[in-house]
Amino acid sequence: MDQPDPLQRNRLSADEVARYERDGFLQIHRPILQPGKFEALKSLFEELLERYGSDDLDVPHFREPRLLDFLLDDEVLDLIEPLVGPDIGLWSSHFISKPPRTGKATPWHEDSAYWEDRVSTMAGIVTVWLAMDATDPENGSMGVIPGSHTAHASEYERIEPVGKVFDRQIKSGTIDEDKAVFFTLAPNQCSLHDARIIHGARPTTSSRRRAGYTMRYFPTTSRIVPETNAEHAVWLARGRDRAGNRYAN
Numbered sequence: 001m002d003q004p005d006p007l008q009r010n011r012l013s014a015d016e017v018a019r020y021e022r023d024g025f026l027q028i029h030r031p032i033l034q035p036g037k038f039e040a041l042k043s044l045f046e047e048l049l050e051r052y053g054s055d056d057l058d059v060p061h062f063r064e065p066r067l068l069d070f071l072l073d074d075e076v077l078d079l080i081e082p083l084v085g086p087d088i089g090l091w092s093s094h095f096i097s098k099p100p101r102t103g104k105a106t107p108w109h110e111d112s113a114y115w116e117d118r119v120s121t122m123a124g125i126v127t128v129w130l131a132m133d134a135t136d137p138e139n140g141s142m143g144v145i146p147g148s149h150t151a152h153a154s155e156y157e158r159i160e161p162v163g164k165v166f167d168r169q170i171k172s173g174t175i176d177e178d179k180a181v182f183f184t185l186a187p188n189q190c191s192l193h194d195a196r197i198i199h200g201a202r203p204t205t206s207s208r209r210r211a212g213y214t215m216r217y218f219p220t221t222s223r224i225v226p227e228t229n230a231e232h233a234v235w236l237a238r239g240r241d242r243a244g245n246r247y248a249n
Contacts, residue, residue: 010078011078011082012026012079020083023147024144024146024148024149024193025191025193025199026192026193027189027190028079028191029185032075032076032079032130033075033188034075035188041070042132042187044064044066044067045095048064049097049211054098057096058094061093068235070215071237072235072237076128077237077238079190080192081238083192085219085221086238087219087239087242088218088219088220088239089217089219089222089224089235090217090236090237091125091217091218091234092214092216092232093215093216094213094214095132095212096211096212097209097210097211098139098209098210100139100204100206100209101204101206102203103140103203105165105200105201105203106164106166106200107165107166107169108145108175108198109156109168109170109198110154110195110197110199111125111127112125112195113153113156117225117228118224118228118232119218119222119223119225120222120223123222124219124221125195125219125222126194126216127214127215127216128191128215128216129193129214130189130190130213130214130215131187131188131189131190131211131212132211133187133208133210134185134186134208135212136182136185137182138205138208139205139209140202140203140206141210142183142199142200142201143180143183143200143202144181144197144198144199145197145198148196149194153196154174155174195216217237220241220242224246226246234246235247235248235249
């Protein structure tokens with residue numbers, strides 16, 4: 001019996017693409033990377049966590065080029081191509097590690113609110129949240145407000161950062177939290193979410209760590225604004241550039 005092409009197993013179905021476009025997110029309950037490759041990524045994550053600590057793991061691929069082997073992996077790019085298109089740029093990555101019992105809450109926010117004036121459009125930007133550990137509501141998994149990616153940008157307010165990841169959040173009382181969907185993922189499974197969707201996470205209250213790797217991609221029809229990204233490098237992950245962007249590779 002013929003074996004399926006391993007590089008085709010991550011392709012999204014037409015139904016999954018339709019649900020993503022409608023809801024702004026997906027949970028992928030199947031392995032993303034080949035087992036040996038995932039174990040290599042997790043080992044590298046543990047090495048970087050030990051070296052730099054959990055608060056210094058934003059855009060780790062800037063100083064650790066070994067991560068590009070995973071960020072530019074065909075299985076990851078095959079997964080997102082139906083959402084981003086055939087011409088894909090690597091926007092950023094971030095290891096997020098919340099320790100047991102003391103992991104901070106992530107206030108409700110839209111990623112797009114932090115990237116204003118840096119990208120010509122937020123349309124098409126996709127985040128892959130790859131679970132390093134098992135993640136569920138008990139240990140502070142991410143939650144989203146389905147469909148919120150199609151609404152207007154939210155109004156924000158400043159907050160005290162004590163016990164929180166950020167110092168601002170979407171204005172209190174403007175979100176129906178009863179609609180939130182909180183994710184449950186096994187290691188090497190992932191969620192996908194639109195840059196404009198409202199999302200956040202509660203504190204980690206269990207005895208289990210919650211760690212994941214966010215891998216963010218954009219369609220190269222989008223322009224990365226040079227003036228506001230002077231120290232931020234992007235990579236051409238697949239296809240060709242279509243907006244005159246400059247790439248690190």
